[in-house]
Amino acid sequence: xxxxxxxxxxxxxxxxxxxxxxxxxxxxxxxxxxxxxxxxxxxxxxxxxxxxxxxxxxxxxxxxxxxxxxxxxxxxxxxxxxxxxxxxxxxxxxxxxxxxxxxxxxxxxxxxxxxxxxxxxxxxxxxxxxxxxxxxxxxxxxxxxxxxxxxxxxxxxxxxxxxxxxxxxxxxxxxxxxxxxxxxxxxxxxxxxxxxxxxxxxxxxxxxxxxxxxxxxxxxxxxxxxxxxxxxxxxxxxxxxxxxxxxxxxxx
Amino acid sequence: xxxxxxxxxxxxxxxxxxxxxxxxxxxxxxxxxxxxxxxxxxxxxxxxxxxxxxxxxxxxxxxxxxxxxxxxxxxxxxxxxxxxxxxxxxxxxxxxxxxxxxxxxxxxxxxxxxxxxxxxxxxxxxxxxxxxxxxxxxxxxxxxxxxxxxxxxxxxxxxxxxxxxxxxxxxxxxxxxxxx
Numbered sequence: 001x002x003x004x005x006x007x008x009x010x011x012x013x014x015x016x017x018x019x020x021x022x023x024x025x026x027x028x029x030x031x032x033x034x035x036x037x038x039x040x041x042x043x044x045x046x047x048x049x050x051x052x053x054x055x056x057x058x059x060x061x062x063x064x065x066x067x068x069x070x071x072x073x074x075x076x077x078x079x080x081x082x083x084x085x086x087x088x089x090x091x092x093x094x095x096x097x098x099x100x101x102x103x104x105x106x107x108x109x110x111x112x113x114x115x116x117x118x119x120x121x122x123x124x125x126x127x128x129x130x131x132x133x134x135x136x137x138x139x140x141x142x143x144x145x146x147x148x149x150x151x152x153x154x155x156x157x158x159x160x161x162x163x164x165x166x167x168x169x170x171x172x173x174x175x176x177x178x179x180x181x182x183x184x185x186x187x188x189x190x191x192x193x194x195x196x197x198x199x200x201x202x203x204x205x206x207x208x209x210x211x212x213x214x215x216x217x218x219x220x221x222x223x224x225x226x227x228x229x230x231x232x233x234x235x236x237x238x239x240x241x242x243x244x245x246x247x248x249x250x251x252x
Numbered sequence: 253x254x255x256x257x258x259x260x261x262x263x264x265x266x267x268x269x270x271x272x273x274x275x276x277x278x279x280x281x282x283x284x285x286x287x288x289x290x291x292x293x294x295x296x297x298x299x300x301x302x303x304x305x306x307x308x309x310x311x312x313x314x315x316x317x318x319x320x321x322x323x324x325x326x327x328x329x330x331x332x333x334x335x336x337x338x339x340x341x342x343x344x345x346x347x348x349x350x351x352x353x354x355x356x357x358x359x360x361x362x363x364x365x366x367x368x369x370x371x372x373x374x375x376x377x378x379x380x381x382x383x384x385x386x387x388x389x390x391x392x393x394x395x396x397x398x399x400x401x402x403x404x405x406x407x408x409x410x411x412x413x414x415x416x417x418x419x420x421x422x423x424x425x426x427x428x429x430x431x432x
Contacts, residue, residue: 234319
């Protein structure tokens with residue numbers, strides 16, 4: 001009798017295990033960090049209480065993409081601002097995948113940027129807990145823009161991504177050296193770097209990245225001419241981005 | 253011993269098929285997981301021809317080389333392969349209808365699979381499932397304390413899957429006898 005009961009239990013283990021695994025996966029996807037939450041004052045997860053977390057649910061839809069701040073003149077854009085497709089990237093300068101994605105995006109712009117098909121919009125999304133240096137590097141980008149305009153912003157970004165070993169490995173002393181390398185006034189650059197005037201701007205972009213559903217970097221939103229938005233998570237390969245651009249170009 | 257059992261099982265094409273399909277599904281799930289909302293949006297899009305709907309997910313599979321570290325890519329592939337082998341040998345085991353099915357082996361297999369699933373994702377810049385689960389307990393910061401930023405769960409998954417393959421193979425090897 002006892003043996004028969006044991007057999008019955010054993011027969012139930014596999015289907016039960018599959019069901020439990022399914023529930024765990026579905027639950028985790030359903031409950032993963034918010035795509036539609038209101039921006040929090042402090043993005044640090046250590047400051048998030050249970051109430052906050054519960055308010056973040058659910059996620060997985062693309063409706064939160066509409067919370068993306070409209071592309072404006074204050075944005076840093078490579079390529080034609082009126083391009084058919086715009087790729088808005090939220091990036092962390094010390095994330096190794098952002099470093100890789102930066103190269104891929106440069107390749108994309110070589111192919112699609114010249115004839116006005118694609119524009120690349122860069123926004124800041126420093127992940128402070130993983131890469132505490134990323135926020136001051138984001139400020140450095142803004143200072144490059146202030147002192148040298150859009151071209152210097154992109155030159156500075158290209159150079160920083162080229163020299164940083166990523167994973168919070170860039171020495172802060174490199175920031176003025178990069179400024180000098182791209183032809184900026186180093187004294188003015190250092191003054192700007194310590195001024196704190198771009199802190200709010202960067203924080204606003206971080207909040208916006210989270211509001212649109214970003215929970216890691218690089219986080220990108222591909223915007224078609226008709227306003228249709230596609231989320232793109234992570235450093236995807238060139239071929240995948242190309243496929244997505246081609247789909248977005250079909251949107252009229 | 254394990255090797256012999258595996259050879260015996262994978263002589264039959266059915267089990268190779270089960271292992272291959274399961275392994276591929278697990279691999280695809282792991283790699284595509286961060287972009288499920290994008291894939292759903294493409295699949296639901298009425299303006300995209302059916303023939304083009306699958307091009308993007310297929311190209312996204314290439315992110316195993318761009319969106320994973322060497323370590324996370326290694327254990328993701330290992331988990332997928334071991335997951336496939338594990339399921340195959342469990343199916344083989346059940347089909348033999350061995351009366352003394354031991355709970356331990358199957359439960360450990362389940363633990364291995366679960367741990368493997370938890371370990372999936374980009375660990376360096378925010379793992380997906382682990383962050384989600386920990387977020388429930390307001391404990392995402394725990395990941396930052398782990399030396400491998402959550403990669404530990406992937407390695408644990410590989411270890412448990414290896415262990416369960418070993419224990420299940422052992423049970424298959426043991427002859428079905430009535431114990432006194």
